Amino acid sequence: MAQEPGYPVQYSIDYPESSDRLTVFFRFILAIPVIFLIGLLTGSNRYPVLSEDLWMVLIAPSAALSVAVMLVILFRKKYPRWWFDFYLELARFGARVGAYLGLMQDAYPSTDEKQSVHLDIEYPEDLNRWMPLVKWLLALPHYIALAVLGIISIVVLIIAWLAILFTGRYPRSLFDFLVGVGRWGARVNAYAFMLATDRYPPFRLGP
16 A cells, blocks of 8 residues: 655754753743744744744744735746745744744754754645635634644643753653644644645644
């Protein structure tokens, strides 16, 4: 039986063998500059905090830009490559900010280097011109699932924060869960907002 091809959005973070307790303690304060930068780049006044937004990672640059991409696909059935590359690099930067806030990497988020966070999205060669009109609606079940996972993530992150402060290590099970939430969110964002794939996101935390 032939296996289903992998989903065109892949997201992972290298597991840290140890974490810096001091920077973890002051992590949110240290992250203020990059949080502000993300807000400027996305045109959003909702900065990533301890919620599902932490993994957005997943942020569309702005509603206006998303609508513009939708119109280009609708009328030309093509995703401009330079526009796709911009979205992808912005999503990668957001992923690094999310990983830093999630205590999953100690390195300060780079604006261009991958560091320990890996987010890859296949460039769409062929898109259905009509799908962008309904993707945001079709993804509604995922919004609900991510909202619930976001609440759970708050509790998980607090436990991980305490564990790191006392042991200097990130519990692997908690780390894998939060990476899974980020992976899920990244796929929903690529489908519903970035409009980079027509394949419906899977309901799973794993690859």
